[in-house]
Amino acid sequence: EAQVTQNPRYLITVTGKKLTVTCSQNMNHEYMSWYRQDPGLGLRQIYYSMNVEVTDKGDVPEGYKVSRKEKRNFPLILESPSPNQTSLYFCASSFWEGSYEQYFGPGTRLTVT
Amino acid sequence: GENVEQHPSTLSVQEGDSAVIKCTYSDSASNYFPWYKQELGKRPQLIIDIRSNVGEKKDQRIAVTLNKTAKHFSLHITETQPEDSAVYFCAASKTDSGGSNYKLTFGKGTLLTVNP
Numbered sequence: 659e660a661q662v663t664q665n666p667r668y669l670i671t672v673t674g675k676k677l678t679v680t681c682s683q684n685m686n687h688e689y690m691s692w693y694r695q696d697p698g699l700g701l702r703q704i705y706y707s708m709n710v711e712v713t714d715k716g717d718v719p720e721g722y723k724v725s726r727k728e729k730r731n732f733p734l735i736l737e738s739p740s741p742n743q744t745s746l747y748f749c750a751s752s753f754w755e756g757s758y759e760q761y762f763g764p765g766t767r768l769t770v771t
Numbered sequence: 772g773e774n775v776e777q778h779p780s781t782l783s784v785q786e787g788d789s790a791v792i793k794c795t796y797s798d799s800a801s802n803y804f805p806w807y808k809q810e811l812g813k814r815p816q817l818i819i820d821i822r823s824n825v826g827e828k829k830d831q832r833i834a835v836t837l838n839k840t841a842k843h844f845s846l847h848i849t850e851t852q853p854e855d856s857a858v859y860f861c862a863a864s865k866t867d868s869g870g871s872n873y874k875l876t877f878g879k880g881t882l883l884t885v886n887p
Contacts (some may be wrong), residue, residue, distance in 0.1 A: 689871070689873045691873070698780075698879060699879060700777075700860060700877045700878055700879035700880045701815065701860060701877040702877070703874065703875070703876075706873065706874060708869055708871075708873070716874070717772070717876070748814060748815070752873055754869070754871050754873070758803060758805070758820070758864075758871070758872045758873060759805070759817045759820075760815075760817065760873075760875070762814040762815050762816070763814065764814055765814060
């Protein structure tokens with residue numbers, strides 16, 4: 659089954675404790691992206707990747723890191739989480755050309771206390 | 772950068788009525804405009820999209836119109852049903868240096884409620 663998976667789905671952590679949210683897709687998509695969703699603010703892009711070893715900042719990259727060492731995986735790293743990073747995070751992937759439909763993962767709800 | 776404004780933020784209609792959601796964008800170079808639907812507790816999913824060389828596109832009960840001159844586009848849902856209740860997001864993008872329209876800027880969303 660074609661899908662985007664994220665882990666964990668729910669996470670409660672404390673300020674300053676490094677964490678990684680994994681994202682994996684099995685559709686051989688070139689593009690992958692991370693968004694955060696906050697009430698009243700919609701979906702805001704954090705980072706995106708056009709292919710292996712190629713990443714770029716989105717609209718709200720501060721406090722986040724990413725890497726793309728394999729085509730299927732695109733982990734989101736919070737080196738020192740803060741309460742303002744409490745949010746719902748979505749990973750998405752898409753082909754580079756043709757249809758630009760983005761396939762979203764199920765979301766990760768992160769709470770930083 | 773691109774800025775996308777979406778209105779209204781909430782919309783309540785009676786079953787069978789039509790619903791219209793409007794978005795405006797700021798970057799005249801934007802040329803791809805998708806609409807995503809997000810049901811409660813679910814992930815966003817693409818429902819329809821339009822490219823700047825087309826003025827209107829329909830898919831059964833949903834349609835999108837684009838006015839490039841005014842830099843606005845709209846989602847129209849006819850004969851609404853309770854299962855249309857969801858948050859709808861518009862987005863805009865322009866072709867990047869790699870020839871793709873992957874980088875999207877989203878509106879803040881419209882919560883549509885269809886009352887039986």
